[in-house]
Amino acid sequence: MIEFLNSLQNSLIYKNFFLVLSGLDNTILLLLISLPLGFVLALLFALGRVSKITLLSRTIASYIFVIRGTPLLVQIYLIYFGLGSVKFIRESFLWYALKEPFWCGVIALTINTVAYGAEIFRGGIQSIEKSQVESGLSLGFGKFLLLRKIILPIAIRKVLPSYGNELILMVKATSLVSLTTYMEMTGIARKIMAKTFAPVEAFIAAGILYLFLNFLMVQFVKYLEWKYNPHLRLNN
Amino acid sequence: MFKFDKLVFGDAGWGDEFLIATLMTLLVSILSMGLGLFLAIITVWAKIIQNRITRFIANFYTTVIRGVPELLVIYLIFFGGNAVVMSIAKVFGYNKYIELNALTIATIAIAVISATYSSEVLRASYLAISKGQIEAARALGMNKFSIFFKVISPQVIRHALPGIGNVWQITLKDTSLISVTGLVEIMRQSRISSNVEHSPLTFLITAAILYLCLTTISGRVFKTLEVNYSKGFST
Numbered sequence: 001m002i003e004f005l006n007s008l009q010n011s012l013i014y015k016n017f018f019l020v021l022s023g024l025d026n027t028i029l030l031l032l033i034s035l036p037l038g039f040v041l042a043l044l045f046a047l048g049r050v051s052k053i054t055l056l057s058r059t060i061a062s063y064i065f066v067i068r069g070t071p072l073l074v075q076i077y078l079i080y081f082g083l084g085s086v087k088f089i090r091e092s093f094l095w096y097a098l099k100e101p102f103w104c105g106v107i108a109l110t111i112n113t114v115a116y117g118a119e120i121f122r123g124g125i126q127s128i129e130k131s132q133v134e135s136g137l138s139l140g141f142g143k144f145l146l147l148r149k150i151i152l153p154i155a156i157r158k159v160l161p162s163y164g165n166e167l168i169l170m171v172k173a174t175s176l177v178s179l180t181t182y183m184e185m186t187g188i189a190r191k192i193m194a195k196t197f198a199p200v201e202a203f204i205a206a207g208i209l210y211l212f213l214n215f216l217m218v219q220f221v222k223y224l225e226w227k228y229n230p231h232l233r234l235n236n
Numbered sequence: 237m238f239k240f241d242k243l244v245f246g247d248a249g250w251g252d253e254f255l256i257a258t259l260m261t262l263l264v265s266i267l268s269m270g271l272g273l274f275l276a277i278i279t280v281w282a283k284i285i286q287n288r289i290t291r292f293i294a295n296f297y298t299t300v301i302r303g304v305p306e307l308l309v310i311y312l313i314f315f316g317g318n319a320v321v322m323s324i325a326k327v328f329g330y331n332k333y334i335e336l337n338a339l340t341i342a343t344i345a346i347a348v349i350s351a352t353y354s355s356e357v358l359r360a361s362y363l364a365i366s367k368g369q370i371e372a373a374r375a376l377g378m379n380k381f382s383i384f385f386k387v388i389s390p391q392v393i394r395h396a397l398p399g400i401g402n403v404w405q406i407t408l409k410d411t412s413l414i415s416v417t418g419l420v421e422i423m424r425q426s427r428i429s430s431n432v433e434h435s436p437l438t439f440l441i442t443a444a445i446l447y448l449c450l451t452t453i454s455g456r457v458f459k460t461l462e463v464n465y466s467k468g469f470s471t
Contacts, residue, residue: 066444066448068451069447069448069451069452070409070444070447070448070451071409071410071412071413071423071447072409073412073413073415073423074412074423074440074443074444074447075444077423077426077427077436077440078437078440078441078444081430081436081440082436082437082440082441083437084436085434085435085436085437086437168303171305172303172304172305172306173305174305175305175306175307175308176305176307176413178307179307179416186305186307186308186311189308189311190311193311193315199311199312199315199316199319200312200315200316200319203308203311203312203315203316204312206308207300207304207308207312210303210304210305210308211300211303211304214303215303
């Protein structure tokens with residue numbers, strides 16, 4: 001047993017695991033900023049999408065169309081390489097954010113998740129029964145109160161499973177930011193691979209960490225579903 | 237800022253290169269979608285037959301691949317694929333160096349990813365077929381083969397088409413990640429061109445527009461197919 005543990009400690013996969021682990025905080029940092037920001041913006045965009053102002057609704061619809069029709073990699077590259085090549089952006093205050101691969105990643109991920117999230121929330125908002133809104137109106141709710149007390153809670157809990165899917169896709173999407181020289185888990189795994197010429201060991205170490213991260217995300221979404229759907233719990 | 241003159245066809249611009257790159261993206265997408273569907277059918281089969289081992293393997297495969305970033309899967313297959321193929325060849329007594337070409341690796345990598353999504357879609361649509369139909373077919377004396385081709389597949393296709401359309405869009409967009417392996421598709425071409433011309437914005441926007449065209453057109457195609465396959469059903 002001890003011999004086995006010793007050989008495990010000397011194995012490449014064990015060493016790589018801790019090297020890749022040092023990139024975990026960078027991955028989580030990306031998520032911690034882009035997910036909450038994406039959530040709030042997606043809700044606002046969804047409300048704009050279903051609003052009766054045609055111009056607003058159309059603009060948001062075309063934004064969603066463009067973002068969902070192009071790969072995330074193009075969006076990341078456009079922000080990191082594309083915007084950086086424009087002279088007046090380089091001279092403006094935006095350059096403070098855009099020269100950092102981290103902020104480019106955050107911006108690209110947020111832009112991406114807002115489009116997908118807005119579409120998911122729109123589905124939730126449109127699936128609310130009219131009678132619920134009408135009963136709110138008959139109680140004298142104003143527009144804002146109606147939104148806060150009836151529309152948003154019902155819509156959000158209805159779409160939690162599909163929004164959970166989007167969250168997991170976002171965890172996976174953070175790996176693309178490594179292509180802008182940002183050193184998160186995939187970037188470190190790639191560097192290890194280049195140093196040791198042992199691709200399988202490096203990427204499996206990273207894969208295990210991503211699986212773990214996604215496992216946590218799934219549990220988090222499950223907890224939210226349990227919390228916000230008390231009427232669906234079997235025994236309470 | 238946006239240099240239109242760099243996009244003309246011929247030696248002066250990159251138009252023809254981008255045309256070839258677009259065809260390459262389409263080729264990789266179609267090949268890997270096809271291979272992915274084939275893998276997905278095997279995965280679904282492994283999940284629905286009453287066998288714990290095959291079901292475990294299939295579940296393990298779909299869970300792991302869907303829980304790991306696509307880029308990581310591509311890196312693993314791109315850098316690790318040669319070693320695996322060579323060790324398999326060694327078993328058969330072939331000791332020379334083998335190098336898979338970029339297109340093969342790209343197709344396999346994207347197919348492995350796309351198959352996990354397809355398999356979920358196909359499994360759901362298989363489960364949507366009522367058991368009575370299969371029993372009825374068996375009662376008519378049809379063998380397994382004709383049950384599969386005459387009863388199950390036509391209905392699975394109809395149920396699965398909207399989902400398969402989604403998987404196609406995902407697959408098409410995932411091919412952009414293949415650019416890290418050096419295969420010249422739209423993304424790689426736009427990086428090459430922008431490095432030469434020092435104008436990333438032009439070529440990245442071109443790439444975005446090309447992807448947008450591909451996804452929009454193929455979305456239309458799938459809509460038509462859906463209408464075609466749901467003839468006689470009021471859905």
